[in-house]
């Protein structure tokens with residue numbers, strides 16, 4: 227593969243600063259002065275003519291987005307990659323949960339919204355993300371993998387004004403398999419961790435490969451406290467997926483037009499999918515080097 231992945235260890239925080247600044251101010255971001263660069267672009271799909279940004283990208287770590295419908299396992303893959311690459315895995319769902327258990331004006335506002343069963347607005351998600359990025363920057367973080375953000379084209383546009391998202395990975399799974407997986411979801415009522423009791427074994431047919439996925443079973447101490455969400459019924463899951471696809475289409479199109487969208491069809495569970503995903507991201511060598519160094 228010709229494309230190389232930016233894996234420099236020298237962090238540059240200006241991109242994160244720009245995101246944080248834009249999220250907290252209404253003024254448009256200032257253009258960065260350009261300077262010539264002789265290095266090749268990091269990604270073949272780069273359409274951004276701003277060379278300063280490109281130089282910036284060479285110094286920092288990856289700035290990726292993970293898309294995928296509920297149940298596809300995007301959190302799992304985003305989290306594994308963030309560990310491998312040494313970048314934070316920022317899931318907006320986690321940010322909301324953390325804020326709910328904190329105190330302060332934003333937390334108070336958030337609790338009211340959640341108690342009334344309303345959707346958390348773009349503005350609140352953006353201020354949570356901004357807070358998270360600033361805190362990370364203060365601790366010397368570089369790069370990020372965003373999970374669950376952007377949800378809307380409006381959010382994608384805000385992100386685009388201030389930083390270069392290098393790559394958007396769209397994880398996909400066959401609908402029948404996805405349905406089974408969603409219905410197998412369980413959460414531990416005590417520690418809040420997610421598991422999956424579905425054991426999937428779909429035979430290949432009509433040229434499509436078969437898919438088998440092992441359940442993700444909890445440790446013994448969680449086993450007896452497993453609960454499934456009351457709304458994880460077939461009908462509700464179908465509707466949730468339909469809504470997801472309807473809403474995600476514009477976001478996918480937004481990144482597809484920029485040549486940043488990488489579609490990835492999951493070939494099975496983690497043991498089958500992880501090496502294939504690394505290969506697609508041109509990181510298979512990187513993992514070997516990491517394990518050799520460990």
Ligand SMILES: [Zn+2]
Nearest residue numbers: 414416417448
């Ligand atoms: Zn537990």
